Amino acid sequence: MSATLTNGTLLSKTVRAEVARRAAQLAAQGCRPGLAVILVGDDPASSIYVRNKINACQESGVHSICDRYPATFTEARLLARIDALNQDPTIHGILVQLPLPSHFNRRTVINAISPDKDVDGLHTMNAGALMSGAPRFLPCTPAGVMRMLAAMHIPLEGSQAVVIGCSESVGKPMALLLLEAGATVAVCHRQTRDLALYTRSAELIVVAAGHPKLLTAEMVKPDAVVIDVGIHRTADGKLCGDVDFDAVRKVAGFITPVPGGVGPMTIGMLLMNTLQAAEYAFKTRP
Numbered sequence: 584m585s586a587t588l589t590n591g592t593l594l595s596k597t598v599r600a601e602v603a604r605r606a607a608q609l610a611a612q613g614c615r616p617g618l619a620v621i622l623v624g625d626d627p628a629s630s631i632y633v634r635n636k637i638n639a640c641q642e643s644g645v646h647s648i649c650d651r652y653p654a655t656f657t658e659a660r661l662l663a664r665i666d667a668l669n670q671d672p673t674i675h676g677i678l679v680q681l682p683l684p685s686h687f688n689r690r691t692v693i694n695a696i697s698p699d700k701d702v703d704g705l706h707t708m709n710a711g712a713l714m715s716g717a718p719r720f721l722p723c724t725p726a727g728v729m730r731m732l733a734a735m736h737i738p739l740e741g742s743q744a745v746v747i748g749c750s751e752s753v754g755k756p757m758a759l760l761l762l763e764a765g766a767t768v769a770v771c772h773r774q775t776r777d778l779a780l781y782t783r784s785a786e787l788i789v790v791a792a793g794h795p796k797l798l799t800a801e802m803v804k805p806d807a808v809v810i811d812v813g814i815h816r817t818a819d820g821k822l823c824g825d826v827d828f829d830a831v832r833k834v835a836g837f838i839t840p841v842p843g844g845v846g847p848m849t850i851g852m853l854l855m856n857t858l859q860a861a862e863y864a865f866k867t868r869p
């Protein structure tokens with residue numbers, strides 16, 4: 584038996600089509616949704632992610648601007664630029680691409696973004712809103728995973744889930760969203776002594792460890808749902824995820840591929856967050 588593949592590219596097209604439809608409606612009323620993306624430094628992977636985000640905006644009728652700064656850019660100048668974007672009525676979402684060069688304080692930079700324009704859902708206020716069960720902007724990757732699980736009709740209430748990785752943008756919010764949906768959630772990380780002990784009993788495994796092919800077939804219960812958030816380039820130039828895809832697909836019930844799984848959904852949810860920020864700004868305009 585081979586797992587059912589979940590096509591994130593196809594599903595993200597549905598999300599983007601909805602964004603395009605609502606963005607056109609809003610634009611007809613005089614408010615075109617706008618996203619500002621800021622990239623500091625010359626990390627090649629970040630440059631590709633940013634380019635994909637800007638292209639996705641264009642395809643969905645979302646206005647976008649992209650600021651590119653050298654790695655020597657100062658934190659004070661970045662904060663001043665964010666402040667200007669916070670005041671700009673044509674911009675409804677602001678995303679600072681991470682990681683930032685090491686001389687930046689990531690928390691200071693993220694918290695300089697207005698919580699109303701924090702379409703990455705990483706501001707302390709938005710993270711707190713999620714924690715308290717009243718989320719506003721959800722971080723895009725976990726939001727995309729939840730959308731995929733819903734599209735696959737995966738029952739979460741009472742299920743046993745494992746999240747591997749505890750980052751602020753993926754692992755932690757993912758665990759909270761699954762918890763909110765009624766799953767019993769274990770969060771595993773670098774210090775987890777026996778990872779397989781947790782994964783082998785899980786009905787759902789979300790892997791966001793940043794480690795190529797970490798999850799192997801022996802670690803997966805038959806028919807489990809496996810969601811792969813990782814993306815890596817192998818020595819032979821191919822892309823792979825945090826899951827040993829070829830082996831795990833023979834055991835799992837559902838599996839997301841890399842590429843074409845979670846990645847496109849992340850961008851879809853970024854567009855959706857930007858649209859919702861614009862709709863809210865329009866509704867509450869002075």
Ligand code: GUN
Binds near residue numbers: 679681682703723724
């Ligand atoms: N770098 C990798 N993923 C992300 C993301 O979702 N948001 C931001 N801001 N930076 C990233």
